Amino acid sequence: MSPKDIATYAKNQWCPGCANFGILNAMKSLLKEMSGVGYPLENIVVVSGIGQHAKIADYLNVNSFYSIHGRTLPAATAIKLANPELRVICFSGDGDSLAEGLDHLIFAAKRNIDLTVVLHDNRVYGLTTGQYTPTSPLGFKGKSTPNGSEEYPMNPLEIMLASGASYIARAYPGRMEHFKRLLKDAIIHKGFSFVDVLQVCVTYNNLYDFYNKRIYEVKDNDPRSFDEALKIIRSWDYNSDAPVAIGKFYEKDLPRFDEMFPGYKPHKVEREAGLKRALENFI
Amino acid sequence: MNDFSVLVGGIAGDGINEAGLTVGRLFNQLGYSIYMYYDYPSLVRGGHNFVIVRASDRKIGVQKDHVDAVLALNQDTVNIHKFRLKDDALVIYDQGKVKLEGLKQITLPLPIEKILKEEGGIPVMRNTCIIGGLCKSLGIDWSVLEQVLKKHIPKKLEENLRTARRGYDAAQKHVEIKRLDQPSLPVLTGNHAIGLGLIKAGLNAYVAYPMTPSSSLLEFMASLAEEFGLKVIHPESEIAVMLMALGFAYAGVKTAVGTSGGGFCLMTEGLSLAGQAELPVVIMMGQRTGPSTGLPTYTAQSDLHFILNAGQGEFPRFVVSPGDANDAYYWSGVAMNMAWKYQVPAFILADKTVCEGLYSLDVDSNGELNEETPPLWNGNGKYDRYKYTDTGVSPLAFPPMKDQVIKADSYAHDEYGITTEDPKITKDLVDKRKLKGISMSKDLDTYETVKVYGEGKTALLCWGSNKGVCIESAEKFEMKAIQVLVLSPFPSKKLKEALKSVERKICVECNSTGQLARLLMQYGIHTDDKILKYDGRPFSLDDLEAELGKVTA
Numbered sequence: 001m002s003p004k005d006i007a008t009y010a011k012n013q014w015c016p017g018c019a020n021f022g023i024l025n026a027m028k029s030l031l032k033e034m035s036g037v038g039y040p041l042e043n044i045v046v047v048s049g050i051g052q053h054a055k056i057a058d059y060l061n062v063n064s065f066y067s068i069h070g071r072t073l074p075a076a077t078a079i080k081l082a083n084p085e086l087r088v089i090c091f092s093g094d095g096d097s098l099a100e101g102l103d104h105l106i107f108a109a110k111r112n113i114d115l116t117v118v119l120h121d122n123r124v125y126g127l128t129t130g131q132y133t134p135t136s137p138l139g140f141k142g143k144s145t146p147n148g149s150e151e152y153p154m155n156p157l158e159i160m161l162a163s164g165a166s167y168i169a170r171a172y173p174g175r176m177e178h179f180k181r182l183l184k185d186a187i188i189h190k191g192f193s194f195v196d197v198l199q200v201c202v203t204y205n206n207l208y209d210f211y212n213k214r215i216y217e218v219k220d221n222d223p224r225s226f227d228e229a230l231k232i233i234r235s236w237d238y239n240s241d242a243p244v245a246i247g248k249f250y251e252k253d254l255p256r257f258d259e260m261f262p263g264y265k266p267h268k269v270e271r272e273a274g275l276k277r278a279l280e281n282f283i
Numbered sequence: 284m285n286d287f288s289v290l291v292g293g294i295a296g297d298g299i300n301e302a303g304l305t306v307g308r309l310f311n312q313l314g315y316s317i318y319m320y321y322d323y324p325s326l327v328r329g330g331h332n333f334v335i336v337r338a339s340d341r342k343i344g345v346q347k348d349h350v351d352a353v354l355a356l357n358q359d360t361v362n363i364h365k366f367r368l369k370d371d372a373l374v375i376y377d378q379g380k381v382k383l384e385g386l387k388q389i390t391l392p393l394p395i396e397k398i399l400k401e402e403g404g405i406p407v408m409r410n411t412c413i414i415g416g417l418c419k420s421l422g423i424d425w426s427v428l429e430q431v432l433k434k435h436i437p438k439k440l441e442e443n444l445r446t447a448r449r450g451y452d453a454a455q456k457h458v459e460i461k462r463l464d465q466p467s468l469p470v471l472t473g474n475h476a477i478g479l480g481l482i483k484a485g486l487n488a489y490v491a492y493p494m495t496p497s498s499s500l501l502e503f504m505a506s507l508a509e510e511f512g513l514k515v516i517h518p519e520s521e522i523a524v525m526l527m528a529l530g531f532a533y534a535g536v537k538t539a540v541g542t543s544g545g546g547f548c549l550m551t552e553g554l555s556l557a558g559q560a561e562l563p564v565v566i567m568m569g570q571r572t573g574p575s576t577g578l579p580t581y582t583a584q585s586d587l588h589f590i591l592n593a594g595q596g597e598f599p600r601f602v603v604s605p606g607d608a609n610d611a612y613y614w615s616g617v618a619m620n621m622a623w624k625y626q627v628p629a630f631i632l633a634d635k636t637v638c639e640g641l642y643s644l645d646v647d648s649n650g651e652l653n654e655e656t657p658p659l660w661n662g663n664g665k666y667d668r669y670k671y672t673d674t675g676v677s678p679l680a681f682p683p684m685k686d687q688v689i690k691a692d693s694y695a696h697d698e699y700g701i702t703t704e705d706p707k708i709t710k711d712l713v714d715k716r717k718l719k720g721i722s723m724s725k726d727l728d729t730y731e732t733v734k735v736y737g738e739g740k741t742a743l744l745c746w747g748s749n750k751g752v753c754i755e756s757a758e759k760f761e762m763k764a765i766q767v768l769v770l771s772p773f774p775s776k777k778l779k780e781a782l783k784s785v786e787r788k789i790c791v792e793c794n795s796t797g798q799l800a801r802l803l804m805q806y807g808i809h810t811d812d813k814i815l816k817y818d819g820r821p822f823s824l825d826d827l828e829a830e831l832g833k834v835t836a
Binding site: 004008009010040042043045047050055057058061063064065066067068071074075076077078079081082083085086103104105132231261262264265266268271274275278279280281282283 | 343469472479482487507508510511512518519526527533534536538552560644683687690692694699823
């Protein structure tokens with residue numbers, strides 16, 4: 001493997017037919033494409049949590065921070081603040097960022113930190129072999145809820161809209177061209193971008209058929225309209241039978257957290273002088 | 284002997300802490316060494332707050348039970364602290380709020396309400412008025428107080444000066460505080476010293492969630508952010524705090540976090556991540572009385588083993604426990620240097636006493652502190668984030684690095700940073716970490732990780748804030764005081780050296796189980812006696828001397 005290969009030597013552990021391959025392949029293609037136009041590979045930092053989704057950090061031959069469960073966003077936020085020239089992409093899952101790490105997801109949206117969250121929303125815990133998640137429907141029979149879950153799912157897009165996210169989209173790797181365009185758009189967006197990817201887990205929650213019959217691409221919507229976005233977002237509640245919209249639902253240009261910090265870094269001499277002054281002030 | 288103690292008391296909201304600072308600064312201007320104990324309950328208004336400011340011609344780190352002057356802003360102060368009055372003590376009080384009866388000491392009532400009204404002062408200036416009275420009573424020239432107020436009062440200076448002058452004029456000299464021929468040093472809290480030491484060693488980011496007694500460090504860093512180009516962040520939780528620090532470390536930013544026990548509990552998973560992914564981080568842990576919420580504004584030394592063992596799995600860590608502001612400044616810088624040199628978590632294990640106590644700071648007392656550059660990658664060939672070396676330390680690189688890939692991993696990983704479950708690589712990784720710990724240990728041999736004071740067949744063993752009280756009482760009882768500064772890697776050899784001619788070992792700690800004594804046992808050092816205090820308060824000099832009297836009887 002040479003540094004210029006986009007794939008590492010790591011042996012892939014995903015099940016054949018897993019939609020994670022769609023996400024991985026889209027990313028490989030996008031990273032190559034964007035590397036020549038302002039997104040050099042060395043500036044890319046992938047942050048992943050824990051889950052089947054997270055293995056993407058091992059498979060992509062780019063800078064990566066393979067974090068702990070639910071904790072992609074705080075690490076990713078700091079990486080971006082450390083050097084705003086870095087392009088930070090978080091790969092997370094519905095368990096990772098809607099259960100364990102929901103707090104951080106909401107705050108990242110609230111801060112409008114310039115990074116992209118690609119949520120592998122397969123609505124099941126794949127890595128731990130089949131439990132329900134915050135986006136699983138009512139009555140989901142999983143290993144921790146054998147008699148059917150007694151909770152309604154949350155709508156992650158609605159939560160993101162309420163949290164002030166400046167870019168909200170839902171995508172489906174089954175429509176690859178649309179998927180790639182959306183991912184690229186989300187990455188290019190200056191600010192916090194959230195993409196809920198309806199990623200199918202073939203082994204524990206095979207929804208290919210369900211999605212293929214209901215997915216439709218939203219066109220001609222005004223993504224600057226909060227009300228329109230809310231309407232589209234609420235048109236499917238992750239529980240009932242309804243058409244499932246994909247596309248960019250909301251986009252706004254807002255002040256970013258990473259713009260708020262001084263780029264100034266004093267030299268040693270200035271620092272020494274500052275310390276001397278500080279000490280003098282305590283006499 | 285030039286040793287003078289002043290107690291100032293009132294309710295929360297009276298500016299008692301500020302008052303203590305002002306008194307401390309006054310004595311500092313006269314060349315005295317300062318120590319202040321600040322006692323306050325967990326509330327914002329009301330209750331009873333007091334400070335004991337001790338000024339001495341020698342360096343001190345503990346307060347005495349009995350005081351030479353009491354500045355009483357309310358009745359509680361007199362009632363609660365009457366027992367502290369020396370026979371020749373002075374009581375200056377707000378005559379509108381305090382009724383004194385049958386005291387044999389010299390008393391000075393001040394009509395503070397009237398003075399405030401006439402000088403346009405506001406209630407929080409009551410303490411300035413009473414300090415004016417103190418100055419005249421102690422024969423301290425007005426110009427000294429004027430200078431201190433002019434330098435340190437942020438607003439309404441004129442009103443404060445007038446109020447102070449009125450208090451000054453209303454008093455008469457009772458005793459002359461001699462001016463000493465010693466320099467006036469910076470007077471600050473342990474938290475301030477920690478902040479300055481970290482900045483000296485190259486800190487660029489500070490992340491924290493408010494929690495007593497660490498909050499004032501967050502406040503201090505935030506106030507210095509612009510001047511020193513620091514990124515200071517107060518995020519949603521301590522979990523976010525730790526993970527942000529690790530993100531910063533990954534990108535090459537020297538970062539510290541601060542918290543207390545409860546907050547640190549939330550950081551432990553992130554700590555383990557730091558250990559596995561080899562991400563440098565400095566953690567200021569200010570102990571307070573636990574368990575759980577406990578006594579939020581009081582002190583303890585009950586988290587030593589928690590800090591030594593927190594985080595699942597095994598990985599090396601640096602733990603230092605400063606005993607005063609001098610230690611806090613120097614060793615905070617060393618902690619930052621160690622964290623980056625060995626890519627380990629480094630703890631500054633302080634407590635409320637050190638964090639919020641006031642000390643005179645001598646920046647050079649522990650030697651020169653400099654920012655050290657960590658081992659960086661030389662740019663040749665392919666970069667492996669976790670390359671095996673003969674020290675266990677892999678050279679560092681940070682994104683963006685053209686044509687290179689920098690991978691941090693929370694899983695067991697190979698040299699490139701790709702996840703593995705291979706048994707040989709797993710073992711090699713553990714050995715690499717162990718080797719880092721050994722390398723760090725060897726490095727620390729050149730530092731004074733154990734400090735010995737005085738001589739004697741009996742040794743008082745202490746860590747953290749008990750440094751001052753042990754040094755001073757050991758002198759009186761002709762004992763040796765041994766301060767264990769670094770708790771991890773444990774300086775076993777140095778400590779055994781210090782204990783060579785010692786026949787009796789007494790551990791002095793602010794916990795109920797003798798945590799230092801227990802740690803010593805792990806290294807084959809048996810303690811003969813334990814003197815333990817665990818009521819949320821630090822030892823006063825009298826407390827320890829009384830216990831030593833019993834133990835040596």
